[in-house]
Amino acid sequence: MTSEELLQKVRKIEIKTHGLSRNIFAGEYHSQFKGRGMAFSEVREYQPGDDVRSIDWNVTARMNRPYIKVYEEERELTVMLLVDVSGSRNFGTVSQMKRDTMAEVAATLAFSTIENNDKVGVIFFSDRVEKFIPPKKGKSHVLHIIRELLSFEPEHQGTDINAALQFLTNAQKRRCAAFLISDLMDPKLSDQVTKYNVQRNTSVAPVVIASRKHDLNAIQIYDRRDAELPNVGLLKLRDPETGARVWADTSLASVRNAYGQAWRDQQAALETIYTKTGMHNISVRTDEDYVKKLMQLFHN
Numbered sequence: 432m433t434s435e436e437l438l439q440k441v442r443k444i445e446i447k448t449h450g451l452s453r454n455i456f457a458g459e460y461h462s463q464f465k466g467r468g469m470a471f472s473e474v475r476e477y478q479p480g481d482d483v484r485s486i487d488w489n490v491t492a493r494m495n496r497p498y499i500k501v502y503e504e505e506r507e508l509t510v511m512l513l514v515d516v517s518g519s520r521n522f523g524t525v526s527q528m529k530r531d532t533m534a535e536v537a538a539t540l541a542f543s544t545i546e547n548n549d550k551v552g553v554i555f556f557s558d559r560v561e562k563f564i565p566p567k568k569g570k571s572h573v574l575h576i577i578r579e580l581l582s583f584e585p586e587h588q589g590t591d592i593n594a595a596l597q598f599l600t601n602a603q604k605r606r607c608a609a610f611l612i613s614d615l616m617d618p619k620l621s622d623q624v625t626k627y628n629v630q631r632n633t634s635v636a637p638v639v640i641a642s643r644k645h646d647l648n649a650i651q652i653y654d655r656r657d658a659e660l661p662n663v664g665l666l667k668l669r670d671p672e673t674g675a676r677v678w679a680d681t682s683l684a685s686v687r688n689a690y691g692q693a694w695r696d697q698q699a700a701l702e703t704i705y706t707k708t709g710m711h712n713i714s715v716r717t718d719e720d721y722v723k724k725l726m727q728l729f730h731n
Contacts, residue, residue: 440581441574448538473501508549509566511603511645512537513595514580515613517557518588518671524656525718532652532717533612534580539725540610541573552603553579558589560598566607588672590617596637600644608646615651615701642708648728649705649712658694660687 474490477497485499514537520530537553544551545568552566553576562583564576592613599609620638641647660666660681669676679686698714705712711731713724 441577444535444538444577444581445574448535448542474498475501508544508547509603509605509607510540510544510549510551511566511599511607511609512540512551512553512576513592513599513609513611513613514553514555515557515590515592516555516561516583516585517590519590519614519616520652521671522657523654523717525654527717529614529652529654529717532715532721534577536650536652536715536721536725537580537610537612538573538577539721541576545570545573551576554595554598554602555579555583555585556591556595556598557585557587558591559587559594561585561587563598563602588674590672592617592620593637596641600637600641603645606645609641609648611647611649612652613650614653614657615649616657616697620704638704638710639708642710647708647710649701649710650725650728651701651712651714652717653714654717658691660690662687 474487475498477486477491477499481499485501487498487500490498514533516530520528520533522529523531541551548568550566550568551573553562553564554560555562555564562579564579590613592611592615595611603609638647660679662681664680664682666679666681667676668679679690681687701712704710711728713728713731715721715724
């Protein structure tokens with residue numbers, strides 16, 4: 432992609448997603464993600480009517496009279512976008528590839544963030560963290576993010592969502608709103624969750640730690656052929672992450688049924704994760720209107 436082609440794509444996606452974020456999502460974003468936490472402000476002397484549960488006993492002991500901690504609602508939010516750049520994003524059979532839909536969804540969320548004067552950052556991940564763009568404010572920062580969404584090419588092709596979530600937990604100390612934008616095709620994600628009990632404090636999966644610390648939301652981007660095979664006879668399939676190739680006779684109902692069942696099993700495993708972590712989620716097909724799905728996510 433030449434520099435001129437990239438600039439044209441950036442401009443096109445800016446016009447489309449900026450308008451959506453300003454006219455449709457700004458109010459929903461503000462109501463759902465503003466002021467979710469309370470930040471410590473100061474310590475002051477106790478006054479009649481103050482909540483005794485706010486008393487700072489250490490200061491009270493030193494001063495020999497009661498003092499309370501004062502908190503104020505956090506007005507500034509940080510939004511982190513965890514964007515899957517593995518090989519499987521380079522697939523699409525209808526209107527566009529998964530990577531294109533991911534870029535539009537991420538750009539819409541980024542513009543919604545700066546419309547409310549909040550910070551937005553990005554973690555690009557494959558089977559490792561490929562690039563980290565620290566959270567900042569401003570339109571120029573979002574345009575930089577969009578350029579990276581459209582042009583970034585990873586060094587690796589695999590997928591490890593746990594690695595991305597661990598990085599998020601370590602890099603973002605304060606609570607944030609995080610959006611995992613991926614096709615979620617990572618068996619290791621569900622494997623770790625099924626091996627532990629959520630109530631225990633040992634061997635906790637990264638997805639659980641991240642969902643406890645942050646407001647974690649999953650946005651699954653998939654193609655219709657991820658879920659079902661067409662009946663087109665002998666078909667050569669290639670795994671975009673491993674490069675493995677296999678021939679499949681799609682005229683056989685047993686082959687098509689097995690392929691579809693594998694997809695349903697994966698979706699069932701994801702539902703288990705959502706239930707155990709309380710994560711809000713949506714699934715967006717590349718030929719669907721993602722606007723309605725994002726509205727659904729905010730309403731949830």
